[in-house]
Amino acid sequence: MKLSNEAKVGLMITIGFTIFIILVGMLAKINIARTGYTLRVYFGFLNDLRQGAPVKIGGGIKIGYVSAISQSGEKTEVTLWVENKYKLIQSSKFAIFTSGLIGEKYVNIFIPPSAGAEEFFKDGDKINGLDPASFDQMMMTFQSFMQNESGGQVLAEIFQNSKKFVMNLNKITDDNRHDIRQTIMSAKDMVANLNFQSKIMMGHVNTLSKNLSDLSEKNKDDISITLRNLSEISTNLNKITFRIEKGRGTLGRLLNEEDIYNNLKDASLAAKDLFRELKQDPSKLLFRSQN
Structure with missing residues (x-):
């Protein structure tokens, strides 16, 4: 079925009006889906608190908003709308805070530690709030x-x-101008001396490094030969040690055959006795040679 131009215009107006109503409801904080209860809090000074300002627990969790502000005698009545899922004990404190240094004003609720079974605020309860300190005050x-x-x-x-x-x-x-000036001059001289000494030291370090580099470059072949000779000496020592352990060669047999070792020991002792006798009486050598 075709719609006439008038019907189309009427449909567009209806849709636009519906969207407008929804936006107005959101901006005015009209809660359609959520349910809650109202509390009336009385302040002597609002510090520029406005309708629609958030209501928070401990400055963090938003649980509602300021639905109305009106004058009630000497105090200003601030009506708070709070979601039903947030139950506030009757020892809770209400105060007006500021987000940051010059940010948005909001109603902060401080809930002290519960001392036991306490009753909760009910819809329509009246509470005395804590007045904020202003710069003007x-x-x-x-x-x-x-x-x-x-x-x-x-x-x-x-x-x-x-x-x-x-x-x-x-x-x-x-009184201490001269001493202060002397101290500053001494400090300047000390810094200059340190800079000079550090430059000299760096020069020596660079020279030493260059000399070591030149020395190692010049003696690279000699160092290589020396290392090769040391390796050969180590190999030969290993071979000699192996032969001695296996009893090969004269030294190996002397160290490993006990009979030869004992005979050499006895011969050494006999020679030692003979030398001692000759030392005491050298004439024995002559008489023995004549006989």
Whole structure:
């Protein structure tokens, strides 16, 4: 079925109006799908809190928003809408905080540790909130303090002490101007000397490195030959040790055959006795040779 131009225009207007209503509902924080309850919190100072501002637990979890602000006697009534799934114990504290230094204002709920079974806030309960400290209030307090006689005296003493401190600092600087200048000059000389010595040291290190490099380059062949000779000597020593352990050669037999070793030992002892007798009486050698 074909739609006429009027029907098309009417359908587009209806769709646009529906979208507009939904957007207005979202911007106005009208909760269609969620259910919640309202709490009335009274503050003496709002610090520029606006309708629609978020309500958070511990400055983090958003649990609702400010649905209305109205004046009620000396206090300002702030109506909070809170989701049903968040139950707040009656010892909770309500205060107005700021996100960052100059950010958005929001209602912060501090829930203290529960001391036992406590009752929860119900829909429509009235609560006294904690008033935030503003910069204007602090300035008014400071101004009131300064207008007081004691405040002016304290400020005068602060300025007087500051003046004395600056004068003493200037006097110390003037009295020790020569020493300070000498210290600075000594420090400059020391730094210059260190730079000079470091340059000399680096020159020596570079020279030593170059000499070592030249020496190793010049004696590269000799070093190679020496290493090869040491390797051959090590190989020969291994062979000799192996032959001695196997009893090969004269030294090997002497070390490994016990009879030969004992005979050599006896002969050595006999020769030792003979030399001792000849030393004591050399004439024995002559008589023995005549016989």
